[in-house]
Amino acid sequence: xxxxxxxxxxxxxxxxxxxxxxxxxxxxxxxxxxxxxxxxxxxxxxxxxxxxxxxxxxxxxxxxxxxxxxxxxxxxxxxxxxxxxxxxxxxxxxxxxxxxxxxxxxxxxxxxxxxxxxxxxxxxxxxxxxxxxxxxxxxxxxxxxxxxxxxxxxxxxxxxxxxxxxxxxxxxxxxxxxxxxxxxxxxxxxxxxxxxxxxxxxxxxxxxxxxxxxxxxxxxxxxxxxxxxxxxxxxxxxxxxxxxxxxxxxxxxxxxxxxxxxxxxxxxxxxxxxxxxxxxxxxxxxxxxxxxxxxxxxxxxxxxxxxxxxxxxxxxxxxxxxxxxxxxxxxxxxxxxxxxxxxxxxxxxxxxxxxxxxxxxxxxxxxxxxxxxxxxxxxxxxxxxxxxxxxxxxxxxxxxxxxxxxxxxxxxxxxxxxxxxxxxxxxxxxxxxxxxxxxxxxxxxxxxxxxxxxxxxxxxxxxxxxxxxxxxxxxxxxxxxxxxxxxxxxxxxxxxxxxxxxxxxxxxxxxxxxxxxxxxxxxxxxxxxxxxxxxxxxxxxxxxxxxxxxxxxxxxxxxxxxxxxxxxxxxxxxxxxxxxxxxxxxxxxxxxxxxxxxxxxxxxxxxxxxxxxxxxxxxxxxxxxxxxxxxxxxxxxxxxxxxxxxxxxxxxxxxxxxxxxxxxxxxxxxxxxxxxxxxxxxxxxxxx
Numbered sequence: 013x014x015x016x017x018x019x020x021x022x023x024x025x026x027x028x029x030x031x032x033x034x035x036x037x038x039x040x041x042x043x044x045x046x047x048x049x050x051x052x053x054x055x056x057x058x059x060x061x062x063x064x065x066x067x068x069x070x071x072x073x074x075x076x077x078x079x080x081x082x083x084x085x086x087x088x089x090x091x092x093x094x095x096x097x098x099x100x101x102x103x104x105x106x107x108x109x110x111x112x113x114x115x116x117x118x119x120x121x122x123x124x125x126x127x128x129x130x131x132x133x134x135x136x137x138x139x140x141x142x143x144x145x146x147x148x149x150x151x152x153x154x155x156x157x158x159x160x161x162x163x164x165x166x167x168x169x170x171x172x173x174x175x176x177x178x179x180x181x182x183x184x185x186x187x188x189x190x191x192x193x194x195x196x197x198x199x200x201x202x203x204x205x206x207x208x209x210x211x212x213x214x215x216x217x218x219x220x221x222x223x224x225x226x227x228x229x230x231x232x233x234x235x236x237x238x239x240x241x242x243x244x245x246x247x248x249x250x251x252x253x254x255x256x257x258x259x260x261x262x263x264x265x266x267x268x269x270x271x272x273x274x275x276x277x278x279x280x281x282x283x284x285x286x287x288x289x290x291x292x293x294x295x296x297x298x299x300x301x302x303x304x305x306x307x308x309x310x311x312x313x314x315x316x317x318x319x320x321x322x323x324x325x326x327x328x329x330x331x332x333x334x335x336x337x338x339x340x341x342x343x344x345x346x347x348x349x350x351x352x353x354x355x356x357x358x359x360x361x362x363x364x365x366x367x368x369x370x371x372x373x374x375x376x377x378x379x380x381x382x383x384x385x386x387x388x389x390x391x392x393x394x395x396x397x398x399x400x401x402x403x404x405x406x407x408x409x410x411x412x413x414x415x416x417x418x419x420x421x422x423x424x425x426x427x428x429x430x431x432x433x434x435x436x437x438x439x440x441x442x443x444x445x446x447x448x449x450x451x452x453x454x455x456x457x458x459x460x461x462x463x464x465x466x467x468x469x470x471x472x473x474x475x476x477x478x479x480x481x482x483x484x485x486x487x488x489x490x491x492x493x494x495x496x497x498x499x500x501x502x503x504x505x506x507x508x509x510x511x512x513x514x515x516x517x518x519x520x521x522x523x524x525x526x527x528x529x530x531x532x533x534x535x536x537x538x539x540x541x542x543x544x545x546x547x548x549x550x551x552x553x554x555x556x557x558x559x560x561x562x563x564x565x566x567x568x569x570x571x572x573x574x575x576x577x578x579x580x581x582x583x584x585x586x587x588x589x590x591x592x593x594x595x596x597x598x599x600x601x602x603x604x605x606x607x608x609x610x611x612x613x614x615x616x617x618x619x620x621x622x623x624x625x626x627x628x629x630x631x632x633x634x635x636x637x638x639x640x641x642x643x644x645x646x647x648x649x650x651x652x653x654x655x656x657x658x659x660x661x662x663x664x665x666x667x668x669x670x671x672x673x674x675x676x677x678x679x680x681x682x683x684x685x686x687x688x689x690x691x692x693x694x695x696x697x698x699x700x
Contacts, residue, residue, distance in 0.1 A: 014109035017102055018050045018141075019125060021115040024319060025146060026052030029114055032151045041098035049108065051099055053115070057092035058127040059636070060181055061085045075193040075597060079186045079589045082582060083178050086131050091637045100132040112158065114141040118328055118380045120515055122166065123173040140166060145325045145387040146318065169380075172572040175581055179564070180206055182585050187555060190593045194600040195550045202547055203527060204555065206564065207512045207520045209548070212529050213556035214505060215497055216540045216548045225493035230254040231261035235431075235438050236483035237272060241468050243431055243440035250439070254489075265486045268433050272481055275437065276430040277473040283423050285371055286416035286450035288332035289383035290409065292514040293503045298409055300499030303402065304536050307503050308518035313406045314384075321395050321403075322387060324410060328515040329381035333374045344388045346418070349411045351393040357453050361418045372417050384410050412457035419450035427470045431479060442470035496537035509558045510565040526633070528622065552596060611654070612661045616641045616690045621661060628657050641690055648694075649673040652684070660684050660692070668697060 018033070020026035030036070030043045030050040037044045042051035064070040066084035070077060088096045102108065111134060115125035122140075129138065138161040143154035159166065187204035196202050232252055233245040245253040245264075255261035290298070292314065299305040299313075314327035334342065343363040350358045386407070389395065399407065423446040431438045448455070473479065497505060503517050512520045521538075524530045529544030540548070548556060567584075570576040611621040614630040617639045622631050626646075632639035643657050650672045660666050664686040672680050672694075682694040 013046065013107065015044075015046075015105075015107050016048050016110050016112060017105075017108045017136075018048055018112040018114050019099060019128070020050070020052040021121055021124060022054065022319075023052045025114065026050050028146050028148075028322075029141075029151055032148050032155070041095055042102060049102055049105075051102055052095075053099070053124065053128060054092060054095055056124055057089060057096045057099070058086050058124075058131050059089050060177060061087045063185060073189050073193055075190055075593070078190055078593050079182070079586050080189075082182045082586060086127055088131060089636055096128070096131070099128060103129070103132045103134050103136070108136060111136050111138045112141050113138055113161065114143075116328075117142045117144070117326055118515060119169055119173045119513075120328075122170055123177065126161075126170055126174075137161075143326075144381060146322050147387045147389055149388055168572045168574065171578055172568060175571050175578045176568060178578075178582060179568075179585055182582065182589060186589045186593065190596055191551065194596055202550075204551070205520070205523065207506075207516070207561060208524055208529075209551060209556050210509065210558055210560050211506060211511050211520060212524055212540065212544055212548050213551070214509070214558060215530055215538050216545060218494060218496060219540050219545075222493045222496065225491075227490045227492070228256065229258070230256050230489050230491060231258065232487050232489065233261070233265060233268070233436075234485045234487065235268070235272070235433065235481050236485075237431060237440075237479050237481060238471070239482045241429075241440050241442070241470050243429065243438035245436055246439045253436075261486055264436065265484065268436065268481070268484055270481045272431040272433040272438065272479050274429065274473045274475055274477045274479060275432050276428065277475060279425055279427040279472075281423070281425055281446075283421035284449075285369075285421050286419060286454075287413070288372065289334070289385065289413050289417070291329050291332045291383055292327055293330070293507050293517070294332065295384060295406070295409060296503045296518070297500050299406060300501070300503075302500075303405060304499060305402070306499045306518075306521065306532065308522045310406070311518040313403050317403060317407060321399070323389050323392055323395055323407065325383075325385050325387060326381045327384065328513075329379075329383065330514050331378045331381060332383050333377040334372055334382045334385070335375050335378045336368060336373050338382065339368045339373055341388070342385075342414075345385050346414060348388050348390070348392045349386050349415075352396070353457065354411055354415065357415050357419075357457065361415070363418070366418055369417075385414050386411055408457055412454055415457070416450040416453045419453055420447065422449040422451045423447040429470055429473060433481060440470055441467060443467045444469065496539065498537050499532070502538060510561045511558075512561075526622075526629070552592070552599070554592060611658055614639060614641050615661060615664070615686060623654075628661070643692055647672070647684070647692065656684065660686060665695070 018026075018029055020029055027043070027050075030048075033045075033048050033050065035043045035045045035048050035050050042049055044050070061084040063080040063082070063084060065087065066081060070080055103111070111129065113122070113125045113129075115121040139158040140161055141151075141154045142159055143150050161167075183206040184204060188202065191202040191204055192200070232254060234242055235245070236242050247253045255264065292311070295314070296305075296307045296310045299310040300307065305313075311327070314324065317324035318327050343366070346358055346361065346363075386392070396404065396407065425444045425446060427442040427444075429440045429442075431440075502521065506512055506517050506520070511517070521530075524544070525532070527543075528541055529547060530538050530540055533539055554560070567576065567581060571578055571581050611623060611628050613619065614621055614632065617630060617632050619630055619632040619635075619639065621628055621641075623629075626644065628643045628645070630639040630641040643652065643660060645652055645657075650669065652669075656666045656669060666684040668681055668683055670681045672682055674680065680696070682696050685693050685695045687693045
């Protein structure tokens with residue numbers, strides 16, 4: 013009797029799928045019944061071979077060996093060998109007739125699974141389970157509509173994903189070695205990333221703009237007309253006129269008469285629909301702006317709502333739209349949230365009259381996945397009550413954005429008046445709100461827009477009418493530097509220059525922080541460190557330009573469409589790498605970047621210990637196998653000093669540290685010790 017093998021990306025997803033399929037027979041690393049075998053990866057089980065694994069001569073870093081050979085094949089990651097062996101044995105069983113790829117429904121998930129099957133020597137047909145959420149109903153629906161791996165959409169997506177992965181290795185390995193060999197002192201690795209380095213450069217340039225900025229005074233002129241409204245002088249481009257010279261400002265002020273003539277008085281009735289729904293980048297921006305969350309922190313919450321709580325759709329999406337096939341069920345998604353503060357607004361919706369509006373339902377604007385929406389979950393209220401405060405804040409944003417699209421447009425009257433005084437033009441804008449519409453929902457439930465305020469009321473005036481100037485004011489201001497990037501806008505900056513994707517942007521920022529190239533300061537602003545500046549100043553412009561990633565993504569899209577082959581794309585990159593490295597060798601600076609002071613060596617693997625803003629950690633965190641040794645800078649509400657951390661690393665035990673505080677608020681003193689598993693623990697002094 014033949015069986016179908018289902019391979020999920022993680023154990024939790026595998027067990028959810030097994031439950032839906034009625035598979036309960038637990039084995040070592042899989043579950044099985046008469047019809048199905050359900051197993052799982054643990055994320056990446058297979059990766060690209062490093063050049064030095066293909067040829068040992070590349071183990072020694074030598075700039076003359078560059079560029080390194082690429083596309084060296086695949087390898088099973090050391091930390092994943094046991095689970096890989098289980099999957100391989102299952103694929104090769106005689107009773108298995110078909111595979112279902114139940115990995116993460118996205119580009120990266122497709123690549124992870126495809127590499128596993130390739131390394132296992134799979135010859136079975138492969139179907140793809142493409143689920144938008146992990147609820148039982150969503151899994152059942154996806155099982156009923158399985159895709160074939162040979163559909164053009166998946167062939168193109170896989171080709172693009174694999175090309176991107178190999179290209180990133182080409183960039184990273186070659187330029188990291190070139191910069192390290194040519195620009196750094198012995199022992200210092202200058203790690204280059206195709207996305208990380210251009211982002212670091214943007215942050216560095218903003219730092220320089222701020223530091224080199226010199227504030228200058230300016231003057232603006234406002235006029236009050238007929239004692240009822242105020243208008244500001246504008247320039248030829250329609251913006252507020254700024255006088256940079258005090259004498260010129262005074263002369264303009266003195267030259268103004270006390271009567272103006274209305275040049276324009278126009279009013280217009282306007283209607284504004286609710287904005288498109290959230291994608292990952294938009295919700296990261298909102299959570300950063302409103303709650304100070306970093307992109308990786310927002311992504312972590314999104315993953316929990318999707319994977320653990322199962323109350324939100326697939327999070328790593330670029331789209332702000334829904335596919336048309338969701339139209340007939342979208343009301344059920346809303347009704348799942350009909351409790352608490354949502355209830356009043358959901359009860360007011362007439363779902364029967366809701367049209368399939370292209371502003372929200374548009375297949376042409378949905379890529380891998382649709383926008384973020386709540387799932388259909390009968391236990392929604394119970395789960396919601398158990399969420400953490402920040403998880404609830406996140407979910408509130410998602411629900412309120414969906415409820416808003418069922419509400420009428422925000423309607424208002426806008427009025428613009430232009431008045432001429434001598435040769436100067438003054439402008440007044442006014443808004444009168446006629447109906448809040450969807451903004452009533454967002455103002456109360458806490459979505460991305462604030463409750464609107466009516467601007468000053470403006471009278472109806474006739475063009476050519478004379479009007480009295482009842483007051484004239486000259487105000488002094490000062491020019492301000494541009495603002496630093498923060499968690500609320502850095503992902504939008506990355507999207508603008510196509511730096512990373514929704515799936516990778518948080519990790520790119522996190523990596524820059526771990527490498528101590530940037531920090532998030534006390535004011536929640538990103539700044540470059542001295543190490544980051546030393547690094548980016550020495551990186552050639554061609555490798556840190558904001559145009560690098562834009563050009564890369566543009567060319568990669570042609571790989572997806574089939575206009576450009578994977579092979580040609582990679583050959584072009586390798587040729588450019590060679591040209592660049594030859595030039596770098598000619599321009600190598602005499603002054604090298606000096607190695608940062610070390611905290612010592614890791615007691616687990618012997619690699620160097622590095623310092624971040626929140627911890628001391630092993631530099632092998634990104635190696636394979638990964639070393640996760642960490643000492644947090646704050647333990648039990650006590651800030652740990654660098655000297656105590658160094659003592660703990662070297663001796664395995666600190667001197668007595670006073671002033672720890674338990675989660676219940678009780679103070680205590682203790683020694684910090686390294687336990688047998690190399691985690692940090694407490695040892696208490698003997699009682700007298």
